[in-house]
Amino acid sequence: MQASALTAWELFCRRGDRLLFGSLDIWVEAGGAVHLVGPNGIGKSSLLQILAGLRPSSPSDRLGAADVKRGSVAWQGRLGLLDAHCTLDEVLPLENALAFWARIDGAARSDQSAAMVRMGLSSLTDVPVRYLSTGQRKRAGFARLLIQNADHWLLDEPLNGLDIDGVALVEELIAERRAAGGAIVVASHQPIALPDAQAIDLRDHPW
Numbered sequence: 001m002q003a004s005a006l007t008a009w010e011l012f013c014r015r016g017d018r019l020l021f022g023s024l025d026i027w028v029e030a031g032g033a034v035h036l037v038g039p040n041g042i043g044k045s046s047l048l049q050i051l052a053g054l055r056p057s058s059p060s061d062r063l064g065a066a067d068v069k070r071g072s073v074a075w076q077g078r079l080g081l082l083d084a085h086c087t088l089d090e091v092l093p094l095e096n097a098l099a100f101w102a103r104i105d106g107a108a109r110s111d112q113s114a115a116m117v118r119m120g121l122s123s124l125t126d127v128p129v130r131y132l133s134t135g136q137r138k139r140a141g142f143a144r145l146l147i148q149n150a151d152h153w154l155l156d157e158p159l160n161g162l163d164i165d166g167v168a169l170v171e172e173l174i175a176e177r178r179a180a181g182g183a184i185v186v187a188s189h190q191p192i193a194l195p196d197a198q199a200i201d202l203r204d205h206p207w
């Protein structure tokens with residue numbers, strides 16, 4: 001049996017007064033992948049935030065006080081999240097903005113340089129983050145993720161804004177991470193190469 005990377009049980013999600021999904025279990029083995037699908041607003045980004053520990057699973061209080069489920073998420077290893085929020089300082093040149101996180105992650109200068117080269121950002125070292133295009137921002141987000149060197153990745157619309165080469169590159173990075181034993185959970189409306197991924201459609205998990 002494969003080693004578990006992610007075990008999540010009884011996840012429920014309420015946003016405001018909307019009950020989005022409930023009683024969701026996810027199990028991902030090392031090297032495995034999940035493709036989250038479903039229409040706009042169903043709760044894919046919210047689920048990624050729950051899996052990242054940034055948002056609690058909502059208590060399932062509709063089931064009655066005697067049987068309230070609160071959900072649990074357990075990872076074996078470190079995880080990195082790439083979503084729509086740019087964690088890079090908009091004012092700083094790209095190299096310095098990435099260096100801020102590289103220091104926090106304890107990454108070597110050479111790791112940062114390698115990540116920038118890999119993501120095709122070498123010519124943008126002096127450009128302030130606020131001037132980056134949509135696709136360049138996405139590439140910078142992946143550079144940050146590579147520098148972080150987390151075991152597992154949570155990716156929210158990782159292909160948005162990328163050109164054809166960028167899409168191929170991200171698919172290659174995902175395949176490499178999986179080959180290294182990382183688990184990947186992706187929310188993507190765009191087709192994405194994820195061989196043998198579990199598809200989870202949140203419409204199948206109504207609260």
Ligand SMILES: Nc1ncnc2c1ncn2[C@@H]1O[C@H](COP(=O)(O)OP(=O)(O)OP(=O)(O)O)[C@@H](O)[C@H]1O
Pocket residue numbers: 015016017018020038039040041042043044045046047187
């Ligand atoms: N602060 C908030 N308060 C209440 N509801 C919110 C809040 N932020 C988002 N929502 C709602 O939560 C729901 C889920 O949003 P989420 O971003 O998780 O959906 P999604 O499936 O990722 O959508 P998309 O495919 O458009 O990216 C949406 O219906 C949205 O309107």
